[in-house]
Amino acid sequence: xxxxEWPLWEVFIRSKQGLxxxxxxxxxxxxxxxxxxxxxxxxxxxxxxxSIWVVESNRIxxxxxxxxxxxxxxxxxxxxxxxxxxxxxxxxxxx
Amino acid sequence: xxxxxxxxxxxxxxxKLDREIRIEPNDxxxxxxxxxxxxxxxxxxxxEIVGMLPEGNWITRAPNLRRKAVxxxxxxxxxxxxxxxxxxxxxxxxxxxxxxxxxxxxxxxxSSIFNYPTxxxxxxxxxxxxxxxxxxxNQVPLCRCSYGPYAxxxxxxxxxESFHQRQGFxxxxxxxxxxxxxxxxxxxxxxxxxxxALMMFGPNDADSPHTQQSMNWKIKRSTNDELRQLFIDxxxxxxxxxxxxxxxPDLKWNQETGHYEIGTINWDEFWAVVSGNGPCNRxxxxxxxKAKEDGxxxxxxxxxxxxxxxxxxxx
Ligand SMILES: [Fe+2]
Ligand SMILES: [Fe+2]
Numbered sequence: 127x128x129x130x131e132w133p134l135w136e137v138f139i140r141s142k143q144g145l146x147x148x149x150x151x152x153x154x155x156x157x158x159x160x161x162x163x164x165x166x167x168x169x170x171x172x173x174x175x176x177s178i179w180v181v182e183s184n185r186i187x188x189x190x191x192x193x194x195x196x197x198x199x200x201x202x203x204x205x206x207x208x209x210x211x212x213x214x215x216x217x218x219x220x221x
Numbered sequence: 222x223x224x225x226x227x228x229x230x231x232x233x234x235x236x237k238l239d240r241e242i243r244i245e246p247n248d249x250x251x252x253x254x255x256x257x258x259x260x261x262x263x264x265x266x267x268x269e270i271v272g273m274l275p276e277g278n279w280i281t282r283a284p285n286l287r288r289k290a291v292x293x294x295x296x297x298x299x300x301x302x303x304x305x306x307x308x309x310x311x312x313x314x315x316x317x318x319x320x321x322x323x324x325x326x327x328x329x330x331x332s333s334i335f336n337y338p339t340x341x342x343x344x345x346x347x348x349x350x351x352x353x354x355x356x357x358x359n360q361v362p363l364c365r366c367s368y369g370p371y372a373x374x375x376x377x378x379x380x381x382e383s384f385h386q387r388q389g390f391x392x393x394x395x396x397x398x399x400x401x402x403x404x405x406x407x408x409x410x411x412x413x414x415x416x417x418a419l420m421m422f423g424p425n426d427a428d429s430p431h432t433q434q435s436m437n438w439k440i441k442r443s444t445n446d447e448l449r450q451l452f453i454d455x456x457x458x459x460x461x462x463x464x465x466x467x468x469x470p471d472l473k474w475n476q477e478t479g480h481y482e483i484g485t486i487n488w489d490e491f492w493a494v495v496s497g498n499g500p501c502n503r504x505x506x507x508x509x510x511k512a513k514e515d516g517x518x519x520x521x522x523x524x525x526x527x528x529x530x531x532x533x534x535x536x
Contacts (some may be wrong), residue, residue, distance in 0.1 A: 191246070
Protein backbone atom coordinates (compact mmCIF):
# COMPACT_ATOMS: atom_id res chain seq x y z
CA UNK A 127 0.00 0.00 0.00
CA UNK A 128 2.11 2.91 -1.20
CA UNK A 129 1.12 6.51 -1.60
CA UNK A 130 2.55 9.78 -2.81
CA GLU A 131 5.34 10.60 -0.38
CA TRP A 132 6.06 13.88 1.32
CA PRO A 133 9.22 15.48 -0.03
CA LEU A 134 12.59 14.80 1.62
CA TRP A 135 14.31 17.68 3.47
CA GLU A 136 17.88 18.05 4.67
CA VAL A 137 18.19 19.53 8.14
CA PHE A 138 20.91 21.91 9.34
CA ILE A 139 21.19 22.97 12.98
CA ARG A 140 23.09 25.83 14.60
CA SER A 141 23.98 24.42 18.01
CA LYS A 142 24.72 27.85 19.50
CA GLN A 143 25.13 31.46 18.48
CA GLY A 144 28.53 31.98 16.87
CA LEU A 145 28.69 28.57 15.20
CA UNK A 146 27.75 27.50 11.67
CA UNK A 147 24.64 25.54 10.87
CA UNK A 148 25.68 21.91 10.47
CA UNK A 149 24.01 19.09 8.56
CA UNK A 150 22.40 16.62 10.98
CA UNK A 151 20.22 14.40 8.80
CA UNK A 152 17.02 14.42 6.84
CA UNK A 153 13.30 13.93 7.23
CA UNK A 154 10.03 13.93 5.31
CA UNK A 155 7.53 16.77 5.57
CA UNK A 156 4.72 18.22 3.44
CA UNK A 157 6.17 21.76 3.45
CA UNK A 158 8.98 23.88 4.89
CA UNK A 159 7.05 24.88 7.98
CA UNK A 160 6.30 21.27 8.87
CA UNK A 161 9.90 20.33 8.10
CA UNK A 162 11.12 22.86 10.67
CA UNK A 163 8.64 21.66 13.28
CA UNK A 164 9.54 18.02 12.67
CA UNK A 165 13.25 18.87 12.76
CA UNK A 166 12.67 20.48 16.16
CA UNK A 167 11.14 17.22 17.43
CA UNK A 168 13.51 14.81 15.74
CA UNK A 169 16.86 16.60 16.07
CA UNK A 170 16.67 18.97 19.05
CA UNK A 171 14.95 17.09 21.86
CA UNK A 172 17.90 17.82 24.14
CA UNK A 173 18.53 21.47 23.33
CA UNK A 174 20.92 20.66 20.48
CA UNK A 175 20.00 23.79 18.59
CA UNK A 176 19.09 27.47 18.57
CA SER A 177 18.32 27.71 14.85
CA ILE A 178 17.17 25.33 12.12
CA TRP A 179 17.57 25.43 8.35
CA VAL A 180 15.75 23.01 6.09
CA VAL A 181 16.24 22.62 2.36
CA GLU A 182 14.52 20.25 0.00
CA SER A 183 16.99 17.47 -0.75
CA ASN A 184 16.49 17.68 -4.51
CA ARG A 185 17.75 21.29 -4.44
CA ILE A 186 21.19 20.20 -3.29
CA UNK A 187 23.91 19.81 -5.91
CA UNK A 188 26.89 17.71 -4.90
CA UNK A 189 30.35 17.20 -6.32
CA UNK A 190 30.97 13.83 -7.92
CA UNK A 191 32.99 11.57 -5.59
CA UNK A 192 34.67 9.83 -8.53
CA UNK A 193 36.09 13.21 -9.55
CA UNK A 194 37.28 14.11 -6.07
CA UNK A 195 40.93 13.56 -7.03
CA UNK A 196 40.78 15.92 -9.97
CA UNK A 197 38.72 18.42 -8.02
CA UNK A 198 40.93 18.63 -4.96
CA UNK A 199 44.35 17.73 -6.37
CA UNK A 200 45.29 21.38 -7.17
CA UNK A 201 45.21 22.17 -3.45
CA UNK A 202 47.48 19.23 -2.55
CA UNK A 203 50.38 20.54 -4.62
CA UNK A 204 50.36 24.00 -3.09
CA UNK A 205 52.02 23.34 0.20
CA UNK A 206 53.36 26.92 0.17
CA UNK A 207 49.89 28.01 1.24
CA UNK A 208 50.64 26.71 4.71
CA UNK A 209 52.83 28.60 7.19
CA UNK A 210 54.75 25.41 8.03
CA UNK A 211 56.22 25.52 4.48
CA UNK A 212 58.53 28.36 5.54
CA UNK A 213 61.67 28.21 7.66
CA UNK A 214 61.77 30.90 10.25
CA UNK A 215 65.35 31.64 11.41
CA UNK A 216 66.15 31.15 15.11
CA UNK A 217 65.79 34.34 17.04
CA UNK A 218 62.77 35.55 15.05
CA UNK A 219 59.64 35.61 17.16
CA UNK A 220 56.06 36.88 16.81
CA UNK A 221 55.79 35.43 13.29
CA UNK B 222 32.34 10.74 -15.66
CA UNK B 223 35.57 8.83 -16.05
CA UNK B 224 35.42 5.24 -17.30
CA UNK B 225 36.39 3.03 -14.39
CA UNK B 226 36.11 -0.73 -14.40
CA UNK B 227 34.57 -2.87 -11.71
CA UNK B 228 37.83 -4.30 -10.40
CA UNK B 229 39.24 -0.83 -9.86
CA UNK B 230 36.07 0.28 -8.09
CA UNK B 231 36.13 -2.75 -5.82
CA UNK B 232 39.79 -2.18 -5.03
CA UNK B 233 39.16 1.47 -4.20
CA UNK B 234 36.23 0.48 -1.98
CA UNK B 235 38.27 -2.16 -0.14
CA UNK B 236 41.16 0.24 0.31
CA LYS B 237 38.84 2.75 1.99
CA LEU B 238 37.60 0.05 4.36
CA ASP B 239 41.18 -0.99 5.13
CA ARG B 240 42.12 2.60 5.96
CA GLU B 241 38.99 3.05 8.12
CA ILE B 242 37.64 5.67 5.72
CA ARG B 243 33.86 5.84 5.92
CA ILE B 244 31.73 5.09 2.87
CA GLU B 245 29.35 7.94 2.04
CA PRO B 246 26.05 7.81 0.08
CA ASN B 247 27.35 8.90 -3.33
CA ASP B 248 30.45 6.70 -3.18
CA UNK B 249 30.58 3.58 -5.26
CA UNK B 250 29.82 0.43 -3.21
CA UNK B 251 29.27 -3.24 -4.08
CA UNK B 252 25.60 -4.10 -4.68
CA UNK B 253 25.63 -6.67 -1.86
CA UNK B 254 27.06 -4.17 0.61
CA UNK B 255 24.22 -1.81 -0.26
CA UNK B 256 21.65 -4.60 0.00
CA UNK B 257 22.96 -5.79 3.35
CA UNK B 258 22.85 -2.25 4.75
CA UNK B 259 19.34 -1.58 3.46
CA UNK B 260 18.16 -4.77 5.12
CA UNK B 261 19.97 -4.18 8.39
CA UNK B 262 19.18 -0.46 8.77
CA UNK B 263 15.51 -0.79 7.81
CA UNK B 264 15.05 -3.69 10.22
CA UNK B 265 16.78 -1.65 12.89
CA UNK B 266 14.37 1.24 12.14
CA UNK B 267 11.37 -1.10 12.35
CA UNK B 268 12.62 -2.36 15.73
CA GLU B 269 12.72 1.19 17.10
CA ILE B 270 9.19 1.89 15.87
CA VAL B 271 7.60 -1.42 16.88
CA GLY B 272 9.55 -1.12 20.13
CA MET B 273 7.34 1.80 21.12
CA LEU B 274 4.29 -0.46 21.37
CA PRO B 275 5.09 -2.59 24.44
CA GLU B 276 6.02 0.52 26.43
CA GLY B 277 3.26 2.67 24.99
CA ASN B 278 0.98 0.15 26.65
CA TRP B 279 1.91 1.59 30.08
CA ILE B 280 2.08 5.34 29.45
CA THR B 281 -1.49 5.96 30.60
CA ARG B 282 -1.03 3.66 33.60
CA ALA B 283 2.34 4.86 34.92
CA PRO B 284 2.20 4.99 38.75
CA ASN B 285 2.85 8.73 39.00
CA LEU B 286 3.41 11.84 36.94
CA ARG B 287 7.21 11.69 37.06
CA ARG B 288 7.25 8.11 35.79
CA LYS B 289 4.74 9.04 33.11
CA ALA B 290 6.76 12.02 31.87
CA VAL B 291 9.93 9.90 31.78
CA UNK B 292 8.30 7.00 29.94
CA UNK B 293 6.73 9.37 27.44
CA UNK B 294 10.12 10.99 26.75
CA UNK B 295 11.73 7.57 26.40
CA UNK B 296 9.12 6.34 23.92
CA UNK B 297 9.41 9.60 21.97
CA UNK B 298 13.18 9.00 21.72
CA UNK B 299 12.48 5.59 20.18
CA UNK B 300 10.33 7.28 17.53
CA UNK B 301 13.28 9.61 16.88
CA UNK B 302 15.64 6.63 16.56
CA UNK B 303 13.33 5.10 13.98
CA UNK B 304 13.33 8.36 12.01
CA UNK B 305 17.13 8.78 12.06
CA UNK B 306 17.37 5.25 10.71
CA UNK B 307 14.72 5.58 7.99
CA UNK B 308 16.65 8.68 6.84
CA UNK B 309 19.87 6.68 6.78
CA UNK B 310 18.23 3.92 4.75
CA UNK B 311 16.97 6.48 2.23
CA UNK B 312 20.55 7.63 1.58
CA UNK B 313 21.12 4.15 0.08
CA UNK B 314 18.42 4.74 -2.50
CA UNK B 315 15.78 2.66 -0.73
CA UNK B 316 12.20 3.88 -0.75
CA UNK B 317 11.05 4.68 2.80
CA UNK B 318 7.41 3.70 2.28
CA UNK B 319 8.42 0.46 0.58
CA UNK B 320 10.56 -0.57 3.53
CA UNK B 321 7.60 0.17 5.82
CA UNK B 322 5.29 -1.84 3.58
CA UNK B 323 7.78 -4.73 3.87
CA UNK B 324 7.36 -4.59 7.63
CA UNK B 325 3.59 -4.65 7.29
CA UNK B 326 3.59 -7.55 4.83
CA UNK B 327 5.86 -9.58 7.11
CA UNK B 328 8.70 -9.58 4.59
CA UNK B 329 10.94 -7.46 6.82
CA UNK B 330 11.77 -8.51 10.38
CA UNK B 331 12.31 -6.52 13.54
CA SER B 332 13.85 -7.41 16.86
CA SER B 333 11.95 -10.42 18.22
CA ILE B 334 12.04 -9.01 21.78
CA PHE B 335 9.13 -6.70 21.00
CA ASN B 336 6.82 -9.64 20.43
CA TYR B 337 6.57 -10.31 24.15
CA PRO B 338 3.73 -8.76 26.16
CA THR B 339 4.17 -6.15 28.90
CA UNK B 340 1.91 -7.46 31.63
CA UNK B 341 3.04 -5.44 34.66
CA UNK B 342 4.58 -2.07 35.50
CA UNK B 343 7.78 -3.90 36.45
CA UNK B 344 8.16 -4.75 32.75
CA UNK B 345 8.92 -1.07 32.09
CA UNK B 346 11.86 -1.48 34.42
CA UNK B 347 13.00 -4.75 32.89
CA UNK B 348 12.77 -3.35 29.36
CA UNK B 349 14.81 -0.23 30.08
CA UNK B 350 17.38 -2.14 32.07
CA UNK B 351 17.73 -5.28 29.92
CA UNK B 352 16.34 -4.51 26.47
CA UNK B 353 17.84 -1.04 26.15
CA UNK B 354 20.93 -2.38 27.91
CA UNK B 355 21.31 -5.08 25.25
CA UNK B 356 20.54 -2.52 22.53
CA UNK B 357 23.41 -0.36 23.81
CA UNK B 358 25.80 -3.32 23.58
CA ASN B 359 24.70 -3.88 19.99
CA GLN B 360 24.70 -0.22 18.99
CA VAL B 361 27.95 1.07 20.46
CA PRO B 362 30.13 -0.85 17.96
CA LEU B 363 27.81 0.33 15.16
CA CYS B 364 29.00 3.90 15.84
CA ARG B 365 32.16 2.73 14.01
CA CYS B 366 30.25 1.10 11.15
CA SER B 367 31.87 1.66 7.75
CA TYR B 368 28.76 3.36 6.33
CA GLY B 369 28.83 7.03 7.36
CA PRO B 370 25.11 7.84 7.71
CA TYR B 371 24.44 4.68 9.75
CA ALA B 372 27.41 5.34 12.02
CA UNK B 373 26.32 8.96 12.59
CA UNK B 374 22.75 7.90 13.36
CA UNK B 375 24.14 5.43 15.90
CA UNK B 376 26.16 8.14 17.62
CA UNK B 377 22.96 10.11 18.20
CA UNK B 378 21.08 7.00 19.30
CA UNK B 379 23.76 5.89 21.75
CA UNK B 380 23.82 9.30 23.41
CA UNK B 381 20.12 8.88 24.16
CA GLU B 382 20.14 5.22 25.17
CA SER B 383 21.91 5.54 28.48
CA PHE B 384 19.00 7.59 29.83
CA HIS B 385 16.71 4.75 28.73
CA GLN B 386 18.68 2.15 30.59
CA ARG B 387 19.01 4.22 33.73
CA GLN B 388 15.31 5.02 33.97
CA GLY B 389 14.57 1.30 33.59
CA PHE B 390 17.09 0.34 36.25
CA UNK B 391 15.61 2.96 38.56
CA UNK B 392 12.15 1.40 38.16
CA UNK B 393 13.32 -2.18 38.67
CA UNK B 394 15.60 -1.41 41.62
CA UNK B 395 12.92 0.65 43.35
CA UNK B 396 10.60 -2.36 43.12
CA UNK B 397 13.31 -4.86 44.04
CA UNK B 398 14.12 -2.92 47.20
CA UNK B 399 10.44 -2.28 48.04
CA UNK B 400 7.75 -4.40 49.70
CA UNK B 401 7.80 -8.21 49.25
CA UNK B 402 5.01 -7.88 46.65
CA UNK B 403 6.99 -5.27 44.73
CA UNK B 404 10.12 -7.39 44.86
CA UNK B 405 8.11 -10.32 43.53
CA UNK B 406 6.94 -8.15 40.62
CA UNK B 407 10.54 -7.20 39.81
CA UNK B 408 11.71 -10.83 39.99
CA UNK B 409 8.81 -11.95 37.80
CA UNK B 410 9.73 -9.36 35.18
CA UNK B 411 13.37 -10.44 35.23
CA UNK B 412 12.27 -14.08 34.88
CA UNK B 413 10.31 -13.27 31.75
CA UNK B 414 12.73 -10.84 30.08
CA UNK B 415 16.15 -12.36 30.81
CA UNK B 416 16.22 -15.05 28.14
CA UNK B 417 14.54 -13.01 25.39
CA ALA B 418 17.08 -10.23 26.13
CA LEU B 419 19.95 -12.69 25.60
CA MET B 420 18.35 -13.73 22.30
CA MET B 421 18.47 -10.10 21.12
CA PHE B 422 22.11 -10.63 20.13
CA GLY B 423 21.03 -13.14 17.51
CA PRO B 424 21.97 -16.78 16.90
CA ASN B 425 25.27 -18.25 18.06
CA ASP B 426 28.20 -17.33 15.82
CA ALA B 427 28.27 -20.83 14.34
CA ASP B 428 24.67 -20.39 13.15
CA SER B 429 25.09 -16.83 11.88
CA PRO B 430 26.31 -17.20 8.28
CA HIS B 431 26.27 -13.48 7.44
CA THR B 432 28.46 -12.41 10.35
CA GLN B 433 31.78 -12.97 8.60
CA GLN B 434 30.84 -10.95 5.52
CA SER B 435 29.50 -8.11 7.67
CA MET B 436 32.69 -8.12 9.73
CA ASN B 437 34.78 -7.99 6.54
CA TRP B 438 32.77 -5.00 5.39
CA LYS B 439 33.19 -3.44 8.84
CA ILE B 440 29.44 -3.08 9.19
CA LYS B 441 29.64 -5.35 12.20
CA ARG B 442 32.57 -5.01 14.59
CA SER B 443 31.90 -7.77 17.10
CA THR B 444 30.19 -11.15 16.81
CA ASN B 445 26.82 -12.01 18.38
CA ASP B 446 28.40 -14.24 21.02
CA GLU B 447 31.03 -11.64 21.98
CA LEU B 448 28.36 -8.99 22.57
CA ARG B 449 26.08 -11.40 24.42
CA GLN B 450 28.93 -12.35 26.76
CA LEU B 451 29.71 -8.70 27.41
CA PHE B 452 26.06 -8.08 28.31
CA ILE B 453 25.92 -11.08 30.65
CA ASP B 454 29.14 -10.09 32.40
CA UNK B 455 27.94 -6.58 33.19
CA UNK B 456 24.32 -7.43 33.97
CA UNK B 457 24.66 -10.36 36.39
CA UNK B 458 26.36 -8.25 39.11
CA UNK B 459 23.70 -5.53 38.66
CA UNK B 460 20.97 -8.08 39.40
CA UNK B 461 22.87 -9.30 42.44
CA UNK B 462 23.27 -5.79 43.76
CA UNK B 463 19.52 -5.23 43.89
CA UNK B 464 18.84 -8.70 45.26
CA UNK B 465 17.29 -10.28 42.17
CA UNK B 466 18.09 -13.78 40.92
CA UNK B 467 18.99 -14.45 37.29
CA UNK B 468 16.57 -17.21 36.18
CA UNK B 469 19.29 -19.64 35.13
CA PRO B 470 20.23 -22.53 37.46
CA ASP B 471 23.33 -23.23 35.34
CA LEU B 472 24.72 -19.71 35.63
CA LYS B 473 28.22 -19.75 37.09
CA TRP B 474 31.31 -17.60 37.28
CA ASN B 475 34.40 -19.03 35.59
CA GLN B 476 37.44 -17.85 37.51
CA GLU B 477 39.84 -18.86 34.74
CA THR B 478 38.15 -17.09 31.83
CA GLY B 479 36.86 -14.20 33.91
CA HIS B 480 33.40 -14.66 32.40
CA TYR B 481 30.01 -15.96 33.45
CA GLU B 482 28.78 -19.15 31.85
CA ILE B 483 25.08 -19.60 31.17
CA GLY B 484 22.72 -22.51 30.54
CA THR B 485 21.38 -23.26 27.06
CA ILE B 486 19.36 -20.66 25.23
CA ASN B 487 16.07 -21.98 23.87
CA TRP B 488 16.73 -21.33 20.20
CA ASP B 489 13.49 -23.07 19.19
CA GLU B 490 11.62 -20.31 20.97
CA PHE B 491 13.79 -17.68 19.26
CA TRP B 492 13.13 -19.05 15.77
CA ALA B 493 9.41 -19.47 16.49
CA VAL B 494 9.17 -15.79 17.47
CA VAL B 495 11.30 -14.63 14.52
CA SER B 496 9.10 -16.54 12.09
CA GLY B 497 5.95 -14.84 13.39
CA ASN B 498 4.72 -17.08 16.18
CA GLY B 499 5.63 -15.14 19.30
CA PRO B 500 2.95 -14.08 21.77
CA CYS B 501 2.34 -10.65 20.15
CA ASN B 502 3.64 -10.76 16.54
CA ARG B 503 0.23 -10.37 14.91
CA UNK B 504 -0.88 -7.68 17.34
CA UNK B 505 2.29 -5.61 16.78
CA UNK B 506 2.12 -5.64 12.99
CA UNK B 507 -1.63 -5.00 13.06
CA UNK B 508 -1.07 -1.94 15.27
CA UNK B 509 1.54 -0.53 12.87
CA UNK B 510 -0.69 -1.13 9.84
CA LYS B 511 -3.64 0.51 11.54
CA ALA B 512 -1.52 3.54 12.43
CA LYS B 513 -0.44 3.92 8.83
CA GLU B 514 -3.91 3.43 7.38
CA ASP B 515 -5.73 5.61 9.91
CA GLY B 516 -3.23 8.44 9.43
CA UNK B 517 -3.26 8.24 5.65
CA UNK B 518 -5.94 10.91 5.13
CA UNK B 519 -4.02 13.34 7.35
CA UNK B 520 -0.82 12.91 5.36
CA UNK B 521 -2.68 13.23 2.07
CA UNK B 522 -4.47 16.37 3.26
CA UNK B 523 -1.19 17.96 4.41
CA UNK B 524 0.35 17.32 1.02
CA UNK B 525 -2.68 18.64 -0.87
CA UNK B 526 -2.61 21.77 1.31
CA UNK B 527 1.10 22.32 0.69
CA UNK B 528 0.68 21.89 -3.06
CA UNK B 529 -2.27 24.24 -3.18
CA UNK B 530 -0.37 26.89 -1.27
CA UNK B 531 2.64 26.51 -3.54
CA UNK B 532 0.42 26.95 -6.61
CA UNK B 533 -1.20 30.02 -5.09
CA UNK B 534 2.20 31.59 -4.35
CA UNK B 535 3.40 30.86 -7.89
CA UNK B 536 0.43 32.53 -9.55
FE1 LIG C 1 16.24 3.11 20.54
FE1 LIG D 1 16.09 2.93 23.85
